Amino acid sequence: MAxxxxxHEIEKIIAARNVADASKATADAEAERQALELEAKVKEAVAAAQEALQEEIKSANRAIKKGGRTEEFRYQPSPELRSGKLLTGNLTLSDGAGVIRDYVITVDARDGKIVVKGHGQTMQQTLTNVLHVKSEDWSKFLSAFYAGNMR
Incomplete structure (x- = not known):
């Protein structure tokens, strides 16, 4: 008789399981805290990125006019967000004859990934994450966009 x-051996098993469950719950809570922290940083970065994009559009449009051309960039954020997106907006290049090219820019709400789509295709470019995008990145993007669509 013991x-x-x-x-009892079963009590030891239960105690070990309780410790493992508590460790997992702690890890899950920390992961959720980090995800929420990242999401908050992404929201702040979106506002800064939009402002930088709008400033670069103004600068690009001045340069286009100075060069004697009629094209113009426009950016219009969408008031309706798609699920999981922190930002959705349209970037267009147009001239007197109408829209030359139209892109949809989205920012993922969880990690800040920037996705630019045109004509149903995801465009590969240097704009990868709203947390790291700078005015120079928008300038390079707009310049490449313009160069690729000159009539």
Whole structure:
């Protein structure tokens, strides 16, 4: 007969399981905290990125006019967000004859990934994450966009 002061083997198994469950719950809570922190940073970065994009559009449009051309960039954020997106907006290049090219820019709400789509295709470019995008990145993007669509 076993000593009544010695824990039963099942009690040891349950105690070990409880420790594992508590560790997992702690890890899950930390992961959720980090995800929420990243999401907050992404929201702040979106506002800064939009402002930088709009400033670069103004600068690009001035340069186009200075060069004697009629094309113009426009950016219009969408008031309706798609699920999981922190930002959705349209970037167009147009001239007197109408829209030359139209892109949809989205920013993922969880990680800040920037996706630019045109004509149903995801465009590969240097704009990868709203947390790291700078005015120079928008300038390079708009310049490449313009160069690729000159009539």
């Amino acid at each position: 000593d009544s002061d010695t824990p």
